[in-house]
Amino acid sequence: MYNHQINHIVIAGGGTAGWMAAAKLSQHFSQTAVKITVVESSEVGTVGVGEATIPTLRRFYQSLGMSDIDVLRKTNATVKLGIEFKDWYQPGSSFIHPFGLFGHEANGIRFHHYWMKLRELGDKSALEEYSLGIAMARANKFTLPLENPESPLSIFDWALHFDASLFGRLMRDYAINHGVKHIDAKINHVNLHEENGFITSLTLDEGQQLKADFFIDCTGFRGLLIGEALKTQYVNWSQWLPCNRAMAVQSELVGEALARTIAKAHSAGWQWKIPLQHRQGNGHVYSSEFISDEKAEETLLQHVDGKVLHSPRKFRFTPGRRTCAWNKNCVALGLAAGFLEPLESTSIALIETGIEKICNAFSRPFFNQELVNNFNQLTAAEWERIRDFIIAHYKLNQRDDSNFWRYCRAMSIPDSLQHKITAYCERGDLLHYPYEIFHPDSWLAIYSGFNFYPERFNKKVERVNPKYLQQSLAVMRQSIADAVASFPSHKEFILQNQAQYNAFE
Numbered sequence: 010m011y012n013h014q015i016n017h018i019v020i021a022g023g024g025t026a027g028w029m030a031a032a033k034l035s036q037h038f039s040q041t042a043v044k045i046t047v048v049e050s051s052e053v054g055t056v057g058v059g060e061a062t063i064p065t066l067r068r069f070y071q072s073l074g075m076s077d078i079d080v081l082r083k084t085n086a087t088v089k090l091g092i093e094f095k096d097w098y099q100p101g102s103s104f105i106h107p108f109g110l111f112g113h114e115a116n117g118i119r120f121h122h123y124w125m126k127l128r129e130l131g132d133k134s135a136l137e138e139y140s141l142g143i144a145m146a147r148a149n150k151f152t153l154p155l156e157n158p159e160s161p162l163s164i165f166d167w168a169l170h171f172d173a174s175l176f177g178r179l180m181r182d183y184a185i186n187h188g189v190k191h192i193d194a195k196i197n198h199v200n201l202h203e204e205n206g207f208i209t210s211l212t213l214d215e216g217q218q219l220k221a222d223f224f225i226d227c228t229g230f231r232g233l234l235i236g237e238a239l240k241t242q243y244v245n246w247s248q249w250l251p252c253n254r255a256m257a258v259q260s261e262l263v264g265e266a267l268a269r270t271i272a273k274a275h276s277a278g279w280q281w282k283i284p285l286q287h288r289q290g291n292g293h294v295y296s297s298e299f300i301s302d303e304k305a306e307e308t309l310l311q312h313v314d315g316k317v318l319h320s321p322r323k324f325r326f327t328p329g330r331r332t333c334a335w336n337k338n339c340v341a342l343g344l345a346a347g348f349l350e351p352l353e354s355t356s357i358a359l360i361e362t363g364i365e366k367i368c369n370a371f372s373r374p375f376f377n378q379e380l381v382n383n384f385n386q387l388t389a390a391e392w393e394r395i396r397d398f399i400i401a402h403y404k405l406n407q408r409d410d411s412n413f414w415r416y417c418r419a420m421s422i423p424d425s426l427q428h429k430i431t432a433y434c435e436r437g438d439l440l441h442y443p444y445e446i447f448h449p450d451s452w453l454a455i456y457s458g459f460n461f462y463p464e465r466f467n468k469k470v471e472r473v474n475p476k477y478l479q480q481s482l483a484v485m486r487q488s489i490a491d492a493v494a495s496f497p498s499h500k501e502f503i504l505q506n507q508a509q510y511n512a513f514e
């Protein structure tokens with residue numbers, strides 16, 4: 010198989026995707042002669058949204074040697090323990106998808122089977138009472154998880170709500186300090202090799218030719234290299250994910266910042282609230298088939314708490330992904346690779362996994378078609394797993410107050426998702442497919458949030474002494490409640506860490 014050598018990588022685009030890739034690849038190639046250049050246009054700008062993350066982001070910046078507290082402070086971030094879904098199951102309902110576990114698995118049987126048995130015995134405790142992450146989120150308290158995996162206080166994880174432009178700056182500074190060259194210019198043309206169709210160079214503003222052997226397309230929704238130049242097809246998932254527009258607006262923060270994202274369902278979509286230390290991000294994601302832009306804007310503004318800081322920014326998108334994220338000598342990352350609505354804050358996570366796969370492919374500065382095929386297969390699986398997780402949020406709703414929600418409940422779903430739902434419904438099994446970012450407890454949070462429980466639980470649970478089960482689950486609930494009572498508030502945690510940091514600076 011022919012090996013293509015890499016001497017120079019050009020990253021087109023300097024949004025979150027471009028600078029994250031530049032930072033990580035500058036570390037990865039630090040002991041080699043490979044050069045990296047980022048070309049971006051300040052005239053074009055970045056998408057300017059993307060403030061909620063999942064815990065994988067913390068592993069990403071930690072791998073660059075950055076600490077949580079450092080990033081928290083430099084990006085005006087708050088803690089995110091999960092997402093609260095308001096009104097999704099039915100108007101007036103609320104559940105939290107935490108970054109953490111429910112109860113403890115015992116004898117190889119997942120906790121929810123024990124909990125279901127307890128319910129059969131007449132106990133009324135809710136599943137969420139067995140989640141430390143949810144208890145902390147509801148009380149708006151926070152402390153760092155203990156590192157001892159045996160401790161019940163290690164069973165939650167956390168992420169950040171951050172200012173995306175400040176995070177981009179952190180990544181850019183790291184990359185430039187590690188030798189990445191930065192060019193601020195507009196890409197006017199993408200030049201292809203006449204025979205093999207590979208990208209040979211980019212023509213910039215003033216006619217300058219920027220040559221390289223490998224290109225990473227981080228040019229956002231336009232996909233200048235992967236789409237416009239290489240004509241890579243796009244798989245459209247609109248039949249399962251009807252939302253295709255968004256409007257975002259920042260507002261003044263009112264009251265204490267919550268350590269959770271709020272995702273509130275509306276008649277034709279949903280609205281996010283993402284608190285930062287200094288302001289709040291808000292956005293309405295909706296389907297243009299079911300609501301007009303004017304009405305969507307009115308709904309957004311009606312549900313913003315504080316003073317609005319600018320007029321709403323509008324986005325149109327097609328849910329889906331590129332058929333091949335890696336085509337010829339170009340890999341797409343970020344919005345250029347595709348888009349899944351931000352319901353579970355997965356876009357930045359997909360940038361991370363994309364970068365990780367590029368690093369794995371380049372254990373040496375060469376690539377061949379086998380590596381490309383492997384990359385594309387893994388990427389497709391990761392995207393489809395997340396797609397299914399998001400679809401489940403719509404499919405399981407029991408709202409009867411609008412055509413949008415009725416459509417979502419009645420729509421057909423991908424076989425991969427149907428298979429999962431059936432396994433859970435019939436046997437209480439939480440299947441975990443390869444390359445799936447969300448673990449079984451995340452699925453459990455969504456299923457139980459929609460009041461969707463299995464028809465039967467694991468028979469082995471019948472053998473557990475009912476008294477013992479009642480007592481041990483009561484102890485579990487109490488230890489969570491006691492622990493949370495002793496934790497500092499989210500606000501105190503942020504202030505303490507800011508103050509400590511300032512003292513050491």
Ligand SMILES: Cc1cc2nc3c(=O)[nH]c(=O)nc-3n(C[C@H](O)[C@H](O)[C@H](O)COP(=O)(O)OP(=O)(O)OC[C@H]3O[C@@H](n4cnc5c(N)ncnc54)[C@H](O)[C@@H]3O)c2cc1C
Nearest residue numbers: 022023024025026050056059061196229343344351356357
């Ligand atoms: C409404 C909305 C909400 C979102 N919320 C979240 C969230 O909560 N969590 C999350 O993880 N993700 C979220 N995302 C996704 C997230 O914003 C993106 O994944 C992330 O910002 C990466 O964007 P990007 O770098 O791919 O593109 P962009 O930010 O658009 O950057 C594109 C870059 O390409 C450059 N460029 C474009 N054309 C040219 C040209 N001709 N010449 C030179 N340079 C060019 C631009 O200058 C820019 O630097 C959201 C997205 C949307 C639309």
